[in-house]
Amino acid sequence: MSETGTNRDQYLYGIVHADSEVTPSLQGVQGQPVRLVVHGNVAAVVSDMDPVEVLGTPEDLLGHTRLLDTLASATAVLPLAFGTVLPGDADIGAEVLEPRESGYLSGLQAIDGHSQYTLLVRFDRETLLREIVEDVPEAAQLRETIAGTTEDETRPQRIRLGEIIVKAFEARQPGEAEPILEKLRTVTADMAVHEQGQPDDVAEIAVLVAYDGAEAFEEAVEELAEERHPRLTFRLVGPQAPYDFVPEV
Amino acid sequence: MSTGTVQRSQGSYVDRPSSSSLADVVEIILDKGLVIDAYIRVSLVGIEILTIDARIVIASVDTYLRFAEATNRLDLRQQGGKDLSELMGGMVEDGSRGKTQGAVEGIKNALTPGDDDDEEEEAPRRTRRPAKQSSKSE
Incomplete structure (x- = not known):
């Protein structure tokens, strides 16, 4: 045996x-x-x-x-x-x-000598929905129209409202994501930005961090999160195996 | 100060799970890693169902309807500062009054794909193409 x-x-x-x-x-x-x-x-x-x-x-x-x-x-x-x-x-x-x-x-x-971390940054839904309803008069009007109705009664208005909301999330996304990526670039060895999954995703980023750079990286994430609280939420998973940084063989 | 250890103090603004949840794992790693073509990949029992349930197309009617409903359930009166009755031009009170209490819950539900019987509160938010992986087994 x-x-x-x-x-x-x-x-x-x-x-x-x-x-x-x-x-x-x-x-x-x-x-x-x-x-x-x-x-x-x-x-x-x-x-x-x-x-x-x-x-x-x-x-x-x-x-x-x-x-x-x-x-x-x-x-x-x-x-x-x-x-x-x-x-x-x-x-x-x-x-x-x-x-x-x-x-x-x-x-x-x-x-x-490196670990992967995955950072998931999202808009706080409630904060953003409020913001959009305030910013976009049509959204506020549509919201009023659908209030107290069923989905069947106001389906076209709901679809239009949802479209406005989703587009507004999307319009805000790059402006939020770019400075975050820029800062992370300074504290990581490599980055892989995942495709967007939901309208309220700001960014999902896999990063490769040197063991001895972990503290600086985590501090940077903490600073980013504090600056953007409560508009954005930050979830940090890791250290992990380098799932996003395997070579093509 | 500890080195290489995260401060998981209550003061942190970062959500640091102590270990990866299933939703994290599905979202982050399910389609990752080296693929050795010649060898079988398992079919994903359970995981596949979970992932399909969360399948999202951003620009879809379904997504629009979910976000519209979340907006519908938003309780604007809780917000300080702005005069919202002015903003809404006399909003329909009875439409939102009854929903005041569960506003956050409502949004959560409205934005959670699938039915209410989600096993995970944080449902995986992205499809990692399990079907494609299964097809590699041939």
Whole structure:
């Protein structure tokens, strides 16, 4: 019975340097213990899959993320996409690691000594809705028109009001986002701005921050949030594994 | 002063979750990471439903209606400073009076995609194309 000689499918979390260490107590998806498969200068972080359970639940996604975030706090790791599974008889070293070793190594070098954070900045909905109703006479009139009516009774007016509101959010977005990005640029090593998801999003930004720059970065975010309170809300997630800063390999 | 540790004091203006919530994870990382083409990606049980539920097209009638309803439920009278009756030219009182109490709640509900039985208060706000990921399994 060898350590890797099981027939179970293998769940892959990420790629690390060959000399990295994983704590035996680390658990990944499905509560399975995690281990390294080393090949050359790189290693894959893997665990056995439960042969019966279906993979892909919210708990699995959280397990994947928590394991990677924990690893990333101590070592350089390139996260693999959630749900990367290899058949039990696959040779991870030969099939996954060897063909792309140089790409993995340069990717690891690029993120070594850094963590990712994700900053989500949003308009405070209530503040902005008030502001827009005050600024745009048509919005105030439409709001009056739909008051006390059902959606069926005033559907066209509601659609028009919603359109005005959404456009007003959009018109304000760049002016709010730009100075935030500018300031973050001075305290981060790299940035990736995500596409806008909702009308009241100001910006969702993934940043790469050096370990020794974390304090300055967090202070900068705090300052930004304080200056813009209560109009904008700031949510900061991290430190995380560098999900947004993996290379194309 | 601690180094590398966040001050999570009550005085902070930044919302710092101590660990990522499912909504954060779905939004931030679901379609991220290296893809090893040759290998299977799981189908996303549960997560897919959660994400589809939150599917948003910004310039859609559905979005417009949600924001209109949120605006409808806004209680302008709570605001200091401006004379709002003037602004509204005599707003319809009974339309908003009954909703005063739950104004914030109403906005939250109106702006929360899907039905009221959301499992997460902070529903994920973006679709990370789970369908595309599943299709890679072939």
